[in-house]
Structure formats: structure tokens, C-alpha cells
Amino acid sequence: MLSRRELLTGGLAGAGGAVLATAPAAVADTQVTDGALLSYALQVEQTAVVVYEQVLAMPVLGRESRALLLEFLGHEREHVAALLSALQALGQAAPAPVSTARQARAVLAQHGLSVDFAKVHGLKDAITLLYDIEGLSQGAYYAAVGLLRSSRPLASAAQALACEAQHQALLTALLFPGEIKRSVPGAFVEGWQ
């Protein structure tokens, strides 16, 4: 997979007034709980929903790309619902929801992404933003598959990871039709955090 840095050119550091939060320290796997893994994935997925909604509200999409993004938004909402159910099954309370653009920006800032939705001016900007969030979702599910102790949410996490990988490939193909080395660059899809 292309890294975010490989896909992006530089932008305006700190644009949009998003607060660059300090990244949480990595958690050793002996300390990781299933609830923490699923809560993290949920937070990223809820952010993805907000980002898709923001992008879909922008006048930058053609008919084909809008239809595709609407479909992908539906998938992200299904992932959110599944993660909420999985947390409930664990007896774990869901974390505070990410439901506004401001909250989504704060989550993205924790991953080194400073976002100003008002500065998304074209399809490239929009797709690149979505490419980033798909990579984050993949990273959350990849960690879940590798670290979950309980088997019940494992299959869903792997299936959602696979779906996010498909999203990312199709999004990239929108920008670079016919360039398969860009849309499906690598044999191992792990995303990033």
C-alpha cells in the first residue's frame, strides 16, 4: 500500500485550526484489552462516517464518484453498528461518539493529520482525505485481528479490514484510472495508525 506520505504532497501545516493532539503512547500488547481495540476501531470508523459525510456535502464530486462514496459511507455505518454491538457483547461501554466535524478533526489530529474541510477544493483533495481515513480504519482492524483475545469479533474485524482495503483501491482508481500499481500497490494491507 502507498503510504499517506507517498500519496500526498505537502499541505499547510496546522491548517484549519485543528488542534494537534499529542499521540497516545503505544500500548504493549500485554496491556491491550479487546474493549480498547474495538473502541479505537469504533472511534476511527465514526470519524470515517463524518469525513464521508463532509466530503459528500462538497460540490466537488461527479455523479459516478458520488455514487461510489455514498455506497462506501453505507459500509462505514455498518461497521460502526457492528463495533457498537461487539462492545455491547463484551459488556463494555462505547466511548464518547465522534459525530461532528470538529470531533473528527481532533481524532485525525491525533494521527498527525491536520484537516480543514473548507479547504477541500477538488476531487483530488477529497479522495486523498478519504484515502487517509481508509488507511486508518485498516490499521485499526489490522491491530484488532492481531491482538484480540476473544474470537467472536475477530471475523468481523477481518471482513471489515478487507472492505476498507477495497474502498481504498477503488478510491485511488478514481484518481488514477488504469494505474493498478497505484490502486493496488502492495501484497499486504496493514493500514496505519
Place this chain on the structure above:
Amino acid sequence: VAATAGLGAVACGSSRPAPRFRVKPTKHVAAQDIGILNRLLDLEHEAIAAYEAGIPLLSESDQKVAEQFLRHELAHAGELAGLVKQAKGTPYKPRVAYPLGHPRTAQQTLELLHRLERAQIVSYLWALPRLSGGPVRAAAAAMLANEAQHIAMVRASLGQPSVPEAFVSGRE
């Protein structure tokens, strides 16, 4: 890879923050995983055979796609063989022949590739909860996700919806 987008909305710091959760690299692979990994390897060998045989039948644009996917399948086979060896097992070698049928057209070839990619997805999903170690599971999931990308592109070439479901099952 060349940078692609003059993006004013997203900015990066000088380095990506450390990941919150780390899946440690595989050091130990359990002997009980050998059979599962070899089963996956056997399917990878079959897919490799199908791509190698089918590429000449495809359109020029689909040939480029299939050549890229063949490289991925070869990488998966190498990864799986390596994991089997780490478990002190013997990786399956490619069979002399596979029951690939007799595709004669691009459409038939794409349908064959679609069938084999589906079979791989189903097998990876079957394997995941049975594999004993988290890092081995993660490696399998990373390959599963790549197979899912393959099938999405193959489906697009077949004129089918590329991403029909929110949870990839290989049965869609």
C-alpha cells in the same frame, strides 16, 4: 511513487505518530498452524497457475492488472512458505496441474480468476480464528485484504459491483 495531490486540506507533521497498538513481528509459529498455512499456500499456488495461464487471454488493460496481482500472489506464497518453515514444517510445493478448466476467452478467464479469488477469501476467513498466534493471524489478514482488493478489481472488469458488501465474505 510520485506524490499525487496538491492538497491544502491535509497536512502532515515531520513524522507519523507512533502507533497506538503494535502487532509484534512473527517470531514463533506454532506447529499446529502448519496444516492451515499449507492449505492457504496450496490455494495461492493454484491462483498463481491461473494467473500465469490466463494472462495471455485477457485484454491489454486487464493483463496489466493480472500481472500485478500475480506478483502479489507470489509474495503471498513466499510469506506462507516462510511461516510454514518457521513452524519447522515443509511448505507445499505447486502441484503439477490444477483443475482450472479450459477458459478460452477473456470473460471466461476473468470468471476463473473471480472464482479463485473468492475461494482464497473464504479460506483466509476460515483460517483466521484457527491460527494460534496473533502475528500469524495479522499476516493472514493482510493477505486476505489484498485478495479482497483483487476481487474488487476483477468484479469491476466483469461489470459487477466492485464492493457489494460492508463485510467481505467471499460469498458475495
